[in-house]
Amino acid sequence: MILLRFAPALVALLAVGFPVATHAQTDTVIGTPTAPLVPGRAAPAVRGIAIDERIADDHGVVVGDTLRLAAEAGTRGELVRVDAIVRRAADPSEVARSEYRVRLHLDQLQRLTGSEDRVDRFAVALRDSGESVDSALARINHVAFGFRAHASRDVAVESSRTFQVVDRFHRAIGGITIVASAVFLLCILLLKVEERRRAIAALRLAGLSRRTVALSVIAEAAVISVVGSVIGAGLGWVVTLAVNAHYQRLFRTPLTFAVLTPGITLFAVTLSLLLGIVAGALAAWRLVRTPPLVLLGR
Numbered sequence: 001m002i003l004l005r006f007a008p009a010l011v012a013l014l015a016v017g018f019p020v021a022t023h024a025q026t027d028t029v030i031g032t033p034t035a036p037l038v039p040g041r042a043a044p045a046v047r048g049i050a051i052d053e054r055i056a057d058d059h060g061v062v063v064g065d066t067l068r069l070a071a072e073a074g075t076r077g078e079l080v081r082v083d084a085i086v087r088r089a090a091d092p093s094e095v096a097r098s099e100y101r102v103r104l105h106l107d108q109l110q111r112l113t114g115s116e117d118r119v120d121r122f123a124v125a126l127r128d129s130g131e132s133v134d135s136a137l138a139r140i141n142h143v144a145f146g147f148r149a150h151a152s153r154d155v156a157v158e159s160s161r162t163f164q165v166v167d168r169f170h171r172a173i174g175g176i177t178i179v180a181s182a183v184f185l186l187c188i189l190l191l192k193v194e195e196r197r198r199a200i201a202a203l204r205l206a207g208l209s210r211r212t213v214a215l216s217v218i219a220e221a222a223v224i225s226v227v228g229s230v231i232g233a234g235l236g237w238v239v240t241l242a243v244n245a246h247y248q249r250l251f252r253t254p255l256t257f258a259v260l261t262p263g264i265t266l267f268a269v270t271l272s273l274l275l276g277i278v279a280g281a282l283a284a285w286r287l288v289r290t291p292p293l294v295l296l297g298r
Contacts, residue, residue, distance in 0.1 A: 048083030050103040054252060056085050069102070071112050078112070090255040123152070178271065186279040189221050193283045200287060201295035214284035218277055225276025229269045236260050 046066065055061055063082055070077025086103060110116045126136055133151050140149040193200070200213060243258040287295075 046079050046081045047105060047108060049080045049105075049108075050084035050086050051082055052101040053085055053087045055100050055102075057252070061085075069104075069108075069112065071114070078108070080108075088253060090253060124149075178275075182275045182279065185221075185225065185275060186282060189217070189279050189283040190286070193217065193287050197295045201292040204292040204295070210288040214281070214288050217284035217287065218280035221276040221280025221283070222273055225272040226269065229272035232272075233260070233265050233268060 065082045068077040069080045240258040247257045
């Protein structure tokens with residue numbers, strides 16, 4: 001899909017006293033949208049519009065209600081009928097915006113804003129003719145004047161730069177957390193080994209080899225790591241449900257804010273197991289290098 005953007009932008013509207021903004025997006029339509037006008041047929045006295053679901057929730061508007069649409073609040077405006085309610089799609093760029101939306105007929109919008117033959121942007125879908133998006137962009141921009149054509153993928157990347165920064169920030173926090181947890185696990189294992197010096201010395205004097213003692217410490221560290229990661233995954237799943245429920249209700253959007261996938265769970269368990277084995281090996285190496293009599297304090 002190709003997105004053509006013109007220099008003059010459409011201004012925000014004031015519909016039935018509420019601020020709205022126009023935007024092209026794939027949303028869910030609740031109700032029956034007004035059928036397009038038949039060429040040669042006069043426009044109906046009361047034309048249909050589609051309103052945002054937020055307007056319906058905040059002000060109790062339902063399909064079939066009659067409203068007045070005006071460019072300025074307090075003026076008489078045009079009488080319109082609500083023929084559909086639009087439910088917004090999960091768009092991260094729209095989360096923090098609290099304005100309402102109203103979808104109108106093109107001539108209605110031009111008359112309301114007083115700007116005929118002006119448009120902010122429109123989308124062009126390519127047919128399956130074998131022409132690539134890049135060649136279509138070059139051809140349109142070569143013959144067009146006053147606007148630029150952009151591929152929808154480029155627009156998506158440009159509008160997602162903020163989320164890329166946030167993603168890198170989360171990765172940095174995750175790396176710091178992993179390092180800190182590894183150091184914490186190593187300290188715990190070293191303390192536990194120090195507490196069991198006499199028991200391990202007795203096992204060594206009873207004939208157990210250094211390898212057997214080291215493997216027992218590593219196995220214990222691995223079990224602790226796996227159990228801890230499973231408990232952490234369960235807590236993470238509960239927190240994910242709470243975060244999504246809170247912010248979806250706060251921003252009134254179906255967008256998923258936190259997600260815990262099987263891939264993330266497997267990565268966390270595997271990483272925890274590896275860190276546990278490494279920490280256990282370091283603790284065991286320090287332990288088996290000490291003579292049994294020294295462990296007994298003699």
